[in-house]
Amino acid sequence: MKLKIVKAGTGLQWVKLGILTFFKQPLALTGLFFMFMASVAIASMVPLLGSALALCLLPAATLGLMAATQEASKGKFPTPTILLSAFRAGRQRLNAMVMLGLLYAGGFLIVMGVSALVDGGAFAKAYLLGEALTREAATSPSFQTAMWVSMALYLPLSLMFWHAPALVHWHNVAPVKSLFFSMVACLRNFGAFTIFGLAWMGVFLLAGLAMTILSTLLGSPELAATAMLPMALVMASMFFTSIYFSFLDCFDADPVAATEILG
Structure with a gap:
């Protein structure tokens, strides 16, 4: 396995490939993403350990969506x-994937723990336990600061786990090494991932704008609200589909791994 450095514009190509591949099997990929979300939601309902269990499942579930994209x-x-x-x-x-799940859950809980030092745990409880918030609490300076601190700390965690499930599964890389390789790949290809993120922000904004304009032209403001959830489901499915292509372009597989990845 060898790290590849790609041009910044490759990030746009990942978005394009993700969308085009999604439309090859739109019902299947949307359904699988819904099952992914449902399984995480069900796991989170387990008493006491639900949130941690759901976090542990995320790397394996993400790998499943990447394998679906491959198909x-x-x-x-x-x-x-x-x-x-x-x-x-x-x-x-x-065992390696289980370890990866435990590492992800531990990292995420540390992020939430740091945010709790800022606002006494209000943001962490709302995010992990779904506790109801008053408008005053949600708009309080401490809550807002905790939210931004969590986002800032989650970014490096996300980069470490971006490629890690695929590296463990398709390249048989040890869990801790996969986190290092994933982080390095994302940082060395910072331009491509920046374009990738900005392009997806643009796609989401354009989709929302198109839905708003359509509902206005039809004289039905309720249409936008009704269609928001299914549209978000489809858009999120497209996004996860595109992740697979970022992995393929960031690592040069050896002959054995290439056979497994490319079929």
């Missing part, structure tokens, strides 16, 4: 069982 890119229909790819790759890689 769709080859014109195949990804079935729901593909979400379990991380759990069907042998004991060694299963």
Whole structure:
């Protein structure tokens, strides 16, 4: 495995490939993303350990969506069982993925713990436990500061886990090493990931604007509100589809890994 440095414009290509691949299997990929979200939501409902369990599942679930994208890119229909790819790759890689999940949960809880030092835990409780907030509490300076602190700390955590599930699953990289390689790949390709993020922000804004204009032309303000959830589901599915292509371009696989990745 070798790190690849790509041009900044490649980030736009990842967005394009994600959207085009999504439309090869739109129902399957949207359904799988919904199942991904539902499984995380159900796991979070487990008493006491629900939030931690849901966090532990995220790397494996993300890998499942990447595997589904791999299938769709080859014109195949990804079935729901593909979400379990991380759990069907042998004991060694299963253990590595479990360790990756524990590391992600630990990192995220540390982020929430730091935010709790700012506002006494109000933001962490609202985010992790779904506690109701008054408008005054949500707009308080301490709550807002805690939110921004969490976002700032979550960014490096996100970069460490961006490629990590795929590196563990397809390249058999050790969990801690996968975090390092993922962070380095994201930083060395900072331009491409910046363009990638900005392009997706533009896509989301344009989709929202188009829906608002359509509802206005039809004289039905309720249309935008009604369509918001399914539209968000589709857009999020497209976004996760594009993640797979960022992984392919950031790492030069050896012949064995390339066979596994590209089929």
